[in-house]
Amino acid sequence: MVTISATASEDKTQNCVLTPKKKAIVAATSNSITPSTAATTSNSSTNAETNADQMTPPNILVYKKMEAIVERMQAENGGVTVRTVKAFMSKIPSVFSGSDLISWILKNLNVDDTAEALHLAHLLASHGYLFPIDDHYLTVKNDNTFYRFQTPYFWPSNCFEPENTDYAVYLCKRTMQNKTRLELADYEAENLAKLQKMFSRKWEFIFMQAEAQSKVDKKRDKLERKVLDSQERAFWDVFRPMPNCINTTEVDIKKAYRKGGSSLGSGSSGSTRVHNNLSVEQLTRHVQMLKLKLERRTIKISKVAESYISYFEQYREFDYFLAPPDYPNPWISDSTELWEMNKEISLKRVKRWGFSLRELLKDPAGREQFARFLDKEFSGENLKFWEAIQNLKSLPQSQVKEAAKKIFDEFLAPDAPCPVNVDSKSVELAKVALTNGPSFFCFDVAAEHIYLLMKNDSYPRYLRSDIYKDCLNGSKKKVKSIPNLFGKIQR
Secondary structure, three states: OOOOOOOHHHOHHHHOOOOHHHHHHHHHHHHHOOHHHHOOOHHHHHHHHHHHHHHOOOOHHHHHHHHHHHHHHOOOOOOOOOEEEEEOOEEEEEEEEHHHHHHHHHHHOOOOOHHHHHHHHHHHHHOOOEEEOOOOOOOOOOOOOEEEEOOHHHOHHHOOOOOHHHHHHHHHHHHHOOOHHHOOOHHHHHHHHHHHHHOHHHHHHHHHHHHHHHHHHHOOOHHHHHHHHHHHHHHHHHHOOOOOOOOOOOOOHHHHHHHOOEOOEOOHHHHHHHHOOOOHHHHHHHHHHHHHHHHOOOOOHHHHHHHHHHHHHHHHHHOOOOOOOOOOOOOOOOOOOOOOOOOOOOHHHHHHHOOOHHHHHHOHHHHHHHHHHHHHOOOHHHHHHHHHHHHHOOOOHHHHHHHHHHHHHHHHOOOOOOOOOOOHHHHHHHHHHHHHOOOOOOOHHHHHHHHHHHHHHHHHHHHOOHHHHHHHHHOOOOOOOOOOOOOOOOO
């Protein structure tokens, strides 16, 4: 059995993350804040203290307590047993099981309950001090699942604020390595596509950087490379967690305001302390820089133009200033076809239903077709509930209380005859709103939930259904053309 040492110099796996480049950065940083450097002038000393205070994370006291526990776990004598496990045709270096970790907590800490020990282990994992070797979900189970300690270089007390470019380099490097354990998860592949679109102008530089790092990694020892890859993955699982996971690196806005130096916002006391040390020229340059940031566009004009062009191309045939109408205007002609349009649904109307759910519900015929489809799928109560909310907003104030109670009893009550699929939080908010006094907007949260459910689930299936296809094929008839009153459009 091999136990892990708390001293980084005694354990090769603990030092494996500190590449020469990173060591140089750490050394330069430590040299830049030495007392001899900070004491050159009184102003530079004050600025160094201010910067050090700003770089201290608000949760530093919590981090120190966690790190004290982790250091005890990593102690050579009396720590958690860390070993190299032999698997089929491979070795898994520097791991320990979840049951060993929970047993150590119950034995060495003032913890008597297994559930409390699991909770403590989960907190340590969620902050990145230890992690499962085969899962992106940072939690601990009391079984034989293998875990590994994170290197101190990646501890959150070091005040990391990784940028999206670093994340893009990491994901790009993962795609270059032909290993099953390094394949991108679905959410990571989506993030990589978004980052590639975001950094399209400098993606070649990011790719070259990732390629260089990949070549350096290949020169390392096989076991060392395994440990390094897992520790780097765990680092990004903390700062870029998978969906539906808590991001423990988010700073409480109240703490950030009190600190006055956080990137999330600056408090009045902190900003005053910093500005007192700046000259008028420095403040003037700072104000000019802030003005330039305000004038800078956050969205590319080309992307905005593309979205506008695609929108207008989609709706061009429905703009009667650019395309002839399907039916003549009954106010300037003797034709009554426009009043009878609901009897026969035109192809243009049916095609417009496929643009969005809002377009479908805006058309009475489309809403009727969608209701038939929902009844066929036994989810017609969703549309009925949404329509009831829209009708509630058009009632006079004197009828709101009675209508709101009727809606709640029909759709949201425990014994409702037509219950809808909403979460308990939305039901509680609606119940509180009814207790405090019903209004036009007491069901807005639940209505938004149902609308998104129909938009993301029912509506795409409706477009693929036979009901919509039959309606689309049945509407392909010859439409009487009306000459454009404005003449030929010059393009």
